[in-house]
Amino acid sequence: MLPTSSSLPFFLALFLCVPASAKILTDPTKIASQYDFVIVGGGTAGNVVANRLSENPNWRILVVEAGVNNAGIEDVSVPFLEIDASPNKPWTWNYTTVPQTALNGRSMQYTRGKLLGGSSSINYMMYTRGSSDYWDNIAQYSGDEGWSWNSMLPYFKKLETFTPPADHHNTAGEFNPSVHGSNGPLSVSLPGFPTELNSRVFNTTKIASQSFPFNLDVNSGNQLGVGWLQASINDTVRASSAVAYLAPQFISRPNLDVLIQQQVTKVLFSTSAKSAPIATGITFAAGPGARSFTVKPSKEVILCGGSIGSTQLLLLSGIGPSSQLNAHRIPVVLFSPQVGQNLIDHPAIMNHFIANTTQSADSIRENATVLQAVEEEYATLGQGPFVDTASSSIALLRFPSSESVFRQFPDSSVGPNSAHYEFLWADAWVGFLPTVAAPATGAFTTLAQVVVAPASRGSITLSSSSPFDFPIIDPAFLTSEYDVKLSLLAFKSAKQFMAQSPWKGFILGPAQDSANLNTDDEIIAYIRSNTLTLWHPTGTNRMEGNGGKSQGVVDHNLLVKGVSKLRIVDASVFPFIVPGHPEATVYALAERTADLIKAAWA
Ligand SMILES: Cc1cc2nc3c(=O)[nH]c(=O)nc-3n(C[C@H](O)[C@H](O)[C@H](O)COP(=O)(O)OP(=O)(O)OC[C@H]3O[C@@H](n4cnc5c(N)ncnc54)[C@H](O)[C@@H]3O)c2cc1C
Ligand SMILES: *[C@@H]1O[C@H](CO)[C@@H](O)[C@H](O)[C@H]1NC(C)=O
Ligand SMILES: *[C@@H]1O[C@H](CO)[C@@H](O)[C@H](O)[C@H]1NC(C)=O
Ligand SMILES: *[C@@H]1O[C@H](CO)[C@@H](O)[C@H](O)[C@H]1NC(C)=O
Ligand SMILES: *[C@@H]1O[C@H](CO)[C@@H](O)[C@H](O)[C@H]1NC(C)=O
Ligand SMILES: *[C@@H]1O[C@H](CO)[C@@H](O)[C@H](O)[C@H]1NC(C)=O
Numbered sequence: 348m349l350p351t352s353s354s355l356p357f358f359l360a361l362f363l364c365v366p367a368s369a370k371i372l373t374d375p376t377k378i379a380s381q382y383d384f385v386i387v388g389g390g391t392a393g394n395v396v397a398n399r400l401s402e403n404p405n406w407r408i409l410v411v412e413a414g415v416n417n418a419g420i421e422d423v424s425v426p427f428l429e430i431d432a433s434p435n436k437p438w439t440w441n442y443t444t445v446p447q448t449a450l451n452g453r454s455m456q457y458t459r460g461k462l463l464g465g466s467s468s469i470n471y472m473m474y475t476r477g478s479s480d481y482w483d484n485i486a487q488y489s490g491d492e493g494w495s496w497n498s499m500l501p502y503f504k505k506l507e508t509f510t511p512p513a514d515h516h517n518t519a520g521e522f523n524p525s526v527h528g529s530n531g532p533l534s535v536s537l538p539g540f541p542t543e544l545n546s547r548v549f550n551t552t553k554i555a556s557q558s559f560p561f562n563l564d565v566n567s568g569n570q571l572g573v574g575w576l577q578a579s580i581n582d583t584v585r586a587s588s589a590v591a592y593l594a595p596q597f598i599s600r601p602n603l604d605v606l607i608q609q610q611v612t613k614v615l616f617s618t619s620a621k622s623a624p625i626a627t628g629i630t631f632a633a634g635p636g637a638r639s640f641t642v643k644p645s646k647e648v649i650l651c652g653g654s655i656g657s658t659q660l661l662l663l664s665g666i667g668p669s670s671q672l673n674a675h676r677i678p679v680v681l682f683s684p685q686v687g688q689n690l691i692d693h694p695a696i697m698n699h700f701i702a703n704t705t706q707s708a709d710s711i712r713e714n715a716t717v718l719q720a721v722e723e724e725y726a727t728l729g730q731g732p733f734v735d736t737a738s739s740s741i742a743l744l745r746f747p748s749s750e751s752v753f754r755q756f757p758d759s760s761v762g763p764n765s766a767h768y769e770f771l772w773a774d775a776w777v778g779f780l781p782t783v784a785a786p787a788t789g790a791f792t793t794l795a796q797v798v799v800a801p802a803s804r805g806s807i808t809l810s811s812s813s814p815f816d817f818p819i820i821d822p823a824f825l826t827s828e829y830d831v832k833l834s835l836l837a838f839k840s841a842k843q844f845m846a847q848s849p850w851k852g853f854i855l856g857p858a859q860d861s862a863n864l865n866t867d868d869e870i871i872a873y874i875r876s877n878t879l880t881l882w883h884p885t886g887t888n889r890m891e892g893n894g895g896k897s898q899g900v901v902d903h904n905l906l907v908k909g910v911s912k913l914r915i916v917d918a919s920v921f922p923f924i925v926p927g928h929p930e931a932t933v934y935a936l937a938e939r940t941a942d943l944i945k946a947a948w949a
Contacts, residue, residue, distance in 0.1 A: 355473075364625055366516065372605065375606060375640045378409060379409070381645065384646050385405075387649065387651060387652050388650070388656055389464070391590075391918075391930060394463070395650055395937035396940065400944060401600045404600075404602055406646075407602045411606050412605065412609070413461055415437065415438050415462045415608060416607055417468045418463075426583075426584070426585055439458045440458065440462055440656075441456070441533070442459065442818075446799060447824050449825035450876070452879055457655075459882070463593065467584060468478075469491075472578040472585060472736045473534050474576075474931050475928045478568060478743075478766070485921070485923065490902040499935050505938060506530070509522075509528060509535055513734035522537060522577065526564060526566060534582075536580050536582075544792065549740070550849040565927075572742070572764065573746065575741075576771070580736070609633055610633070610634070611631045612814040613629050614626055623784065629648055632842040634815065650916070651942075654918050657888060662914075663814055668688075675691050679808075687808055687818075689804055691801065691886045692824070693801065693880070694801060694803075694834060698793065698857070698861055700792045703855050704714065706790075707792070710784075738773050743766035744768055750836060753831075757830075758804065760926065766799050766801065767836075768796060768799060768800075770840075775790075777793040780879060798830055803826045804886075805820075824878055828937070834878065883918075884925065886920075888919040904940075905940050920936070
């Protein structure tokens with residue numbers, strides 16, 4: 348893993364110090380007596396919805412967030428310290444998965460953000476919108492043209508301000524300005540400390556342009572190829588949904604309250620024989636045994652707890668598969684068999700290579716003098732490796748339809764112009780497995796390979812009826828043999844990429860953990876012992892589709908089916924997983940849904 352958790356010098360701590368806003372409340376007795384909307388979770392989506400709904404001065408909005416304030420936490424603010432932002436922090440949910448049967452029975456940490464900004468406050472800031480195919484597929488599946496790429500592009504533009512990178516280099520030729528926004532709350536930028544590694548990546552696109560073509564902007568709808576990686580970063584600091592959508596000019600609105608350190612424990616319903624159950628409010632408490640409070644909004648309860656939080660809360664509130672509700676003796680509001688099903692996540696592998704360089708970021712981890720110099724450069728000049736996320740470039744690629752896997756299995760990609768797999772490159776050893784520690788010395792290049800169109804499906808189920816017990820999380824990685832085959836093909840493609848001439852004399856061969864992999868069986872054994880999550884759980888409360896033939900939890904307006912006045916707005920509602928990284932899609936989903944809510948109550 349990259350650097351260290353050495354705490355930064357005191358002057359850096361001062362530089363990052365953000366005054367906590369008075370509008371962020373910790374005392375539940377200080378909230379108003381009446382609200383129009385209650386939003387559960389001040390995470391990636393929740394703050395977008397809160398911001399947009401509070402644009403209407405006649406509506407009163409309450410956000411209830413289980414975690415802490417993001418302000419002033421330097422591991423959460425300094426981009427390079429992303430590796431210290433999780434797991435097992437006072438601001439994370441420390442989930443672990445059940446043993447993964449196709450990964451030699453390994454369990455893995457499954458961290459989420461438990462603070463304002465949610466997972467956007469602890470993620471790796473890699474910003475990808477998916478492909479036009481992805482959104483057009485959702486539109487077709489849900490029967491709602493509003494989810495098509497052409498309808499969503501204006502939301503992608505609305506939400507962002509494309510910002511110069513920290514080093515203010517000339518970014519011409521690194522992105523397509525016509526598909527970006529200049530006035531939105533979220534800052535998105537290109538790398539502010541591009542290293543020599545990138546010139547090798549992009550030189551490879553010239554030499555092997557058939558297999559690895561250059562793409563000016565992977566966020567233009569046409570995602571295929573190798574391009575510069577955009578990130579949710581504003582100059583030198585992380586741009587999360589808290590930084591962006593709860594900025595001082597928004598949080599100061601008199602009709603917006605954000606209550607933190609209170610976990611929502613239940614959605615309340617009124618039931619009658621005549622109509623569907625109506626969501627009337629929520630209960631929340633600071634922890635087990637703490638005093639419980641109730642809020643009853645006049646218009647809607649909006650769940651933005653993320654794929655794990657919203658799913659657990661629905662089940663606890665009596666909406667879910669009958670077997671589970673009965674097993675935990677939860678009073679049934681509505682049988683909804685799909686709640687917690689269809690969990691999709693991206694299986695990833697960090698492939699390590701020995702690099703012949705003195706300039707890799709490994710020296711930051713290995714050498715305290717280098718670390719100190721880099722910290723000072725960041726604190727005094729706002730420059731250097733600390734301004735960026737781990738990768739500056741991204742490849743989104745397809746396998747040829749002639750591959751034998753596509754004769755055995757249906758093609759899982761969301762369309763002919765969408766990726767099966769992805770590469771990211773880091774100028775250092777990046778790794779997340781407790782069993783494969785970074786070597787104490789040496790320089791490395793990491794090539795992360797990701798299957799972005801997996802076929803495996805997992806689930807989230809309750810472990811108990813207590814809201815304070817973690818649910819059972821099973822991403823079911825590689826349980827479809829198809830995903831194993833795609834991962835094998837991706838490994839071979841990575842090897843081919845790194846064998847091109849720009850890497851000669853720079854890459855000296857695979858590192859110890861992937862040395863001597865020759866046969867497919869050897870590579871597959873390596874895949875099973877090295878696959879890990881990219882923390883992209885999606886789909887556990889998916890939209891219904893195909894005219895109701897594909898069951899779902901929410902309708903195309905993200906209203907929970909079978910009840911009224913309850914909506915879900917977060918990564919759990921996507922029927923497919925994005926070929927890429929989900930945060931941009933969650934922001935855009937939340938922007939559009941805020942408009943749907945405004946229209947519904949106009
Ligand atoms: C380590 C890591 C790295 C990642 N890297 C990237 C990346 O580089 N690029 C990318 O695009 N995506 C990345 N992701 C994924 C991305 O961050 C998520 O898909 C996205 O942020 C999910 O948004 P959300 O609104 O669905 O949920 P979240 O942002 O997780 O928000 C949910 C919020 O609800 C709160 N909550 C949950 N339950 C309750 C409750 N009962 N009561 C009150 N509050 C509750 C949580 O505390 C949290 O604040 C990463 C994720 C992680 C964890
Ligand atoms: C996660 O672990 C950290 C460090 O041990 C702890 O402070 C925090 O409370 C834990 N979070 C949860 C939700 O259990
Ligand atoms: C980026 O940060 C600067 C300096 O704090 C701030 O003025 C600007 O509004 C931020 N941009 C966005 C889009 O939030
Ligand atoms: C990339 O190609 C350019 C142009 O041919 C060359 O000048 C440069 O040295 C190459 N970079 C690397 C790292 O090989
Ligand atoms: C650490 O880095 C400094 C500065 O570059 C260098 O002078 C020193 O030799 C390095 N130490 C080791 C042990 O490599
Ligand atoms: C390492 O790189 C240097 C130049 O940067 C080169 O002279 C040397 O031959 C390389 N070593 C190997 C083993 O390729």
